[in-house]
Amino acid sequence: MLDGKKSQVSRASTGSVPSPSKQRQVRLSDSLQAELVQRHRDGAFKKELARAYGIHVETVRAIITRANRCTSSN
Template sequence: MLDGKKSQVRRTSAEGVPSPNKQRQVRLSDTQQAELVQRHRDGAFKKELARAYGIHVETVRAIIRRAVQV
């Protein structure tokens, strides 16, 4: 890699099929984000919300942080 060659790491199998371990990206709509923030204000835990929406707890924190700054 240091000699100018490209990395041999592949993100797909030899057949061009994506790796089964690749994480699926979840994007919440504005409505879902507002609902998440309201549920948090009503007392729901961040970890609980992360599981319910299928997102990482850090993403929950970021959504809540953005809602507080507005």
């Protein structure tokens, strides 16, 4: 591009590349979140909990962080 030439990158036709499916959203109930937090306090790893509940590791981290904030403010 800098030397005045056009880019050689081309787009694949939409028929040849399958579109990605939408990610399924999983929302844990309050009781399942409490169970997850307790399992973590009992020694379960975040990655293990993520697999068990079908959620992302960062979601596990957020649930645990939120639970810790609630318990420390009481």
